[in-house]
Amino acid sequence: MIDTGKIRVRFAPSPTGLLHVGNARTALYNWLFARRAGGEFILRIEDTDVDRSESRYETQLMEDLRWLGLDWDEGPGELGGKGAKAKDKGAKGPYRQSERMHIYTALTKKLLNEGKAYRCFCTVSELEEERRIALANHRPPVYSGRCRMLTPKAIKKNLEMGKPFAVRLITVEEPLRFHDIVRGKVELPANALIDPILVRSGHENAPGVPVYDLVATVDDEMMAINNVIRGDDQMLNTPLQVAIYQSLGWKVPEFAHLPVITGTDGERLSKRHGAISISSLREMGYLPEAVINYIALLGWSHEDGKTETFSVPQLVRAFTLKRITPSPAVFDFDKLNRFNRHFMKTAQPARLARLAWEYFGFLLPDKDDASDDVLFWFANLVQLFAPTVDHLDQLPAKALFMWGFDPHEVMAKEENASVFKSDSARIVLAELADRIRGHYMPITAEVFKNWMIQIKDATGIKGKDLLHPVRIALTGTQSGPDFDKLIPIIEHGATLGIGVPGVRTRIERFIGA
RNA sequence: GGCGCUAUCGUCUAGGGGUUAGGACGUGAGAUUCUCAAUCUUAAAACCCGGGUUCGAUUCCCGGUAGCGCUACCA
Numbered sequence: 001m002i003d004t005g006k007i008r009v010r011f012a013p014s015p016t017g018l019l020h021v022g023n024a025r026t027a028l029y030n031w032l033f034a035r036r037a038g039g040e041f042i043l044r045i046e047d048t049d050v051d052r053s054e055s056r057y058e059t060q061l062m063e064d065l066r067w068l069g070l071d072w073d074e075g076p077g078e079l080g081g082k083g084a085k086a087k088d089k090g091a092k093g094p095y096r097q098s099e100r101m102h103i104y105t106a107l108t109k110k111l112l113n114e115g116k117a118y119r120c121f122c123t124v125s126e127l128e129e130e131r132r133i134a135l136a137n138h139r140p141p142v143y144s145g146r147c148r149m150l151t152p153k154a155i156k157k158n159l160e161m162g163k164p165f166a167v168r169l170i171t172v173e174e175p176l177r178f179h180d181i182v183r184g185k186v187e188l189p190a191n192a193l194i195d196p197i198l199v200r201s202g203h204e205n206a207p208g209v210p211v212y213d214l215v216a217t218v219d220d221e222m223m224a225i226n227n228v229i230r231g232d233d234q235m236l237n238t239p240l241q242v243a244i245y246q247s248l249g250w251k252v253p254e255f256a257h258l259p260v261i262t263g264t265d266g267e268r269l270s271k272r273h274g275a276i277s278i279s280s281l282r283e284m285g286y287l288p289e290a291v292i293n294y295i296a297l298l299g300w301s302h303e304d305g306k307t308e309t310f311s312v313p314q315l316v317r318a319f320t321l322k323r324i325t326p327s328p329a330v331f332d333f334d335k336l337n338r339f340n341r342h343f344m345k346t347a348q349p350a351r352l353a354r355l356a357w358e359y360f361g362f363l364l365p366d367k368d369d370a371s372d373d374v375l376f377w378f379a380n381l382v383q384l385f386a387p388t389v390d391h392l393d394q395l396p397a398k399a400l401f402m403w404g405f406d407p408h409e410v411m412a413k414e415e416n417a418s419v420f421k422s423d424s425a426r427i428v429l430a431e432l433a434d435r436i437r438g439h440y441m442p443i444t445a446e447v448f449k450n451w452m453i454q455i456k457d458a459t460g461i462k463g464k465d466l467l468h469p470v471r472i473a474l475t476g477t478q479s480g481p482d483f484d485k486l487i488p489i490i491e492h493g494a495t496l497g498i499g500v501p502g503v504r505t506r507i508e509r510f511i512g513a
Numbered sequence: 514g515g516c517g518c519u520a521u522c523g524u525c526u527a528g529g530g531g532u533u534a535g536g537a538c539g540u541g542a543g544a545u546u547c548u549c550a551a552u553c554u555u556a557a558a559a560c561c562c563g564g565g566u567u568c569g570a571u572u573c574c575c576g577g578u579a580g581c582g583c584u585a586c587c588a
Binding site: 012013014016046047048049051052053120124127131135136141142166183186187188189192197198199200201202208209211212213215216231232233234235236237257259260262264266267268294297298299300301302303304305306307308309325326327328329330331332334335336337338339341345385387388389398462463464465466467468470471477478479480481482483 | 514515516517518519520524525526527528535536537538539546547548549550551580581582583584585586587588
């Protein structure tokens with residue numbers, strides 16, 4: 001392998017479930033590290049577990065990464081329908097482990113021939129028995145190394161009898177050390193690793209399936225990965241992988257093991273924490289830049305100890321592995337919401353409107369059929385209500401009244417009915433209705449404001465007593481945006497033919513009910 | 514059981530042998546507003562326990578405890 005000095009990192013998920021924030025953060029840190037260093041970010045699919053791997057997860061995974069903006073320089077070709085598949089991107093493929101079996105088999109042969117690995121004919125039940133006895137005697141449940149002693153003659157005999165065998169790596173008994181960028185020196189006792197299995201049971205001409213540690217190590221080497229950044233559930237696999245690197249005469253890469261992200265219950269993220277998958281965050285209407293910003297901070301901090309809001313380019317510039325915290329973190333929706341509110345506020349109105357549109361599917365025409373006027377109106381609507389929600393899917397509930405409401409239902413609520421117990425509320429609405437009936441020009445915010453002043457002067461009713469009844473009549477609720485903002489939106493909406501009643505209609509309907 | 518990792522406000526974190534232990538989210542109060550949201554001001558809130566080293570530990574070392582992880586012919 002020619003070391004070009006270029007940083008090469010990878011994200012290597014198994015397509016056995018949805019991408020959740022824990023894996024997404026691993027991907028993000030790899031990506032940030034590569035982008036910052038001007039290196040390369042490789043996507044590899046670890047699909048050797050055929051029972052659990054599903055192509056739909058792989059497709060979803062790539063979609064989620066793309067949504068987050070984590071583009072890869074090398075990776076597998078897109079899976080199409082009916083087994084179709086695009087060409088891999090990059091020269092060190094294939095990038096799906098299921099397509100790389102021949103490589104592992106060849107390397108296993110090499111190890112066997114060089115005497116660095118051996119065939120183990122022990123059966124699973126024999127090994128279980130060994131383990132049971134070891135445990136009972138309070139010894140670590142590691143392999144006895146029995147088959148290492150087998151003579152060539154005995155091996156030959158076993159093979160002739162057609163006995164299946166696994167392949168084990170020969171390890172030397174010395175303390176296992178490696179360096180970790182996040183944890184510093186990690187050391188394990190000598191007897192923690194004895195002749196681990198590299199390849200599962202198989203026969204000479206029908207080799208078994210190689211284990212994860214072999215394939216991951218081989219792929220990392222073949223793909224010229226020089227920094228391995230991954231979850232710390234992998235940490236205790238590292239000594240074995242280091243042993244594999246050394247047996248094959250390869251250079252050991254740098255490691256960085258990331259602490260776990262847990263749910264509020266303190267347990268590592270899993271299916272049970274379903275809402276924390278990237279695709280569900282997207283469905284809830286979180287912005288990718290908010291998700292990125294939040295998960296970047298889950299285990300990493302800026303060197304000034306204070307800055308928390310980052311655009312993606314700012315993050316790329318600021319990111320260093322040295323600032324990663326070694327302790328586990330709890331995922332907190334409140335803080336994610338804070339970032340989402342921030343990025344909704346600063347997002348381009350047209351973009352935000354486009355994203356919000358799908359949540360209003362039942363109220364709006366198809367986006368492609370909508371006129372510019374409707375698009376513009378909707379963008380304004382979103383601007384008005386976005387500051388009141390945490391994520392986009394909460395928007396319809398806030399803005400539904402735009403499309404009208406049933407006055408009877410509203411008045412059935414005690415909180416609304418009590419506002420109209422006093423005469424003043426009825427007087428206010430009557431006064432307003434009078435003015436509307438005598439008015440043939442458009443109702444602008446200014447016109448409306450003047451009416452309120454006139455009614456106040458004419459009746460002496462002011463403040464809450466004046467504006468509350470009006471708000472209920474107009475919106476069916478007691479809270480919402482300023483009238484200055486609300487009136488133009490209502491009136492504009494009424495001209496669009498999308499079922500939005502105007503101020504006049506609303507008041508008449510309310511009084512009539 | 515064995516081994517490993519981790520331990521600062523409720524949460525994410527900064528810091529580090531002598532600090533008023535800093536920031537952010539959330540929470541409480543106030544200002545503003547017809548109301549809500551936003552905004553501003555403000556308050557409460559933390560160094561897991563025990564021993565050592567030291568003039569002095571929250572910080573360094575050891576032990577304990579707790580949480581999590583690994584302990585497979587899973588990935």
